[in-house]
Amino acid sequence: MARDMSIVVAVVMMMVMTTTTTLGLKCQKTGLCSCKAENGTIDLSPLAVNGSARFKDQPGPDAPYVYSWNPCIPFTEGGSCNEVAVCLKNNDTNDYYNLGFPSSANFFTWPDDGRLSLQYMVGGGDGNIKVSSIDLVCNPREEGKLEAHGKTSVGFYSFQLTSRYACVR
Numbered sequence: 001m002a003r004d005m006s007i008v009v010a011v012v013m014m015m016v017m018t019t020t021t022t023l024g025l026k027c028q029k030t031g032l033c034s035c036k037a038e039n040g041t042i043d044l045s046p047l048a049v050n051g052s053a054r055f056k057d058q059p060g061p062d063a064p065y066v067y068s069w070n071p072c073i074p075f076t077e078g079g080s081c082n083e084v085a086v087c088l089k090n091n092d093t094n095d096y097y098n099l100g101f102p103s104s105a106n107f108f109t110w111p112d113d114g115r116l117s118l119q120y121m122v123g124g125g126d127g128n129i130k131v132s133s134i135d136l137v138c139n140p141r142e143e144g145k146l147e148a149h150g151k152t153s154v155g156f157y158s159f160q161l162t163s164r165y166a167c168v169r
C-alpha cells in the first residue's frame with residue numbers, strides 16, 4: 001500500500017518535470033489532445049466524437065470494470081462522469097468514476113523507456129489522486145484501437161492507443 005502510494009507520488013512528480021526531461025520524444029501540449037514535438041505535431045482530434053466516447057466501455061483485465069475515453073471533447077456517462085475525458089464504470093453495479101477531465105490532459109515522456117503518454121489526473125473527494133495514462137503508439141495502418149490495461153497500481157490506470165494519429169507528422 002505504502003509502496004503503491006509512493007509510485008503514484010513519483011508519477012505525479014515526473015509529470016511536473018515533463019517539460020525538463022530530455023529523454024524520448026518530447027511533445028509540448030498545444031491543445032486538449034495535441035502536442036508539438038521537435039520535428040512535427042501529434043493531433044488526436046480526428047479520433048474525437050461529440051456526444052459520446054470514441055472508445056466506450058472497453059473491457060480491461062479487471063472485469064466487471066470497463067473504460068471509456070474520448071480525446072479532446074468531453075462526454076457524459078452515468079451520474080459521476082460529467083463532461084469527462086476518461087470514465088471507469090463498474091459494469092455490474094452501474095457505478096461510474098471520473099478518471100479525468102479533458103482540461104487536465106498532459107503529454108508525458110517516460111524517462112526509463114521514452115514512451116509518450118497522454119495523461120489525465122483527477123483528485124477525488126477523499127484526497128486520493130487518480131491518474132489515467134494512455135501510451136501513444138504510432139501505427140500508420142491503424143485508424144484507432146484502445147486497449148485498457150486496468151488499474152496497474154493504486155490510483156493509476158493504464159491504456160494503450162495504437163493509431164495513425166499518434167504518429168508525429
Ligand SMILES: *[C@@H]1O[C@H](CO)[C@@H](O)[C@H](O)[C@H]1NC(C)=O
Nearest residue numbers: 048049050051052072073074
Ligand atoms: C458538440 O455538439 C454540441 C451540440 O450539437 C455543440 O453545441 C458543441 O459545440 C459541439 N462541440 C464540439 C467541440 O464540436
Ligand SMILES: *[C@@H]1O[C@H](CO)[C@@H](O)[C@H](O)[C@H]1NC(C)=O
Nearest residue numbers: 057058059063064066091092
Ligand atoms: C456489460 O453489461 C452489459 C449488460 O449487462 C453486457 O451486455 C456487456 O456484455 C457487459 N460488458 C462487459 C465488458 O462485461
Ligand SMILES: *[C@@H]1O[C@H](CO)[C@@H](O)[C@H](O)[C@H]1NC(C)=O
Nearest residue numbers: 024025037038039040168169
Ligand atoms: C520525428 O522524430 C521521431 C523521433 O526521433 C521519429 O520517430 C519520427 O519518425 C520523426 N518524424 C518525422 C515526421 O520526421
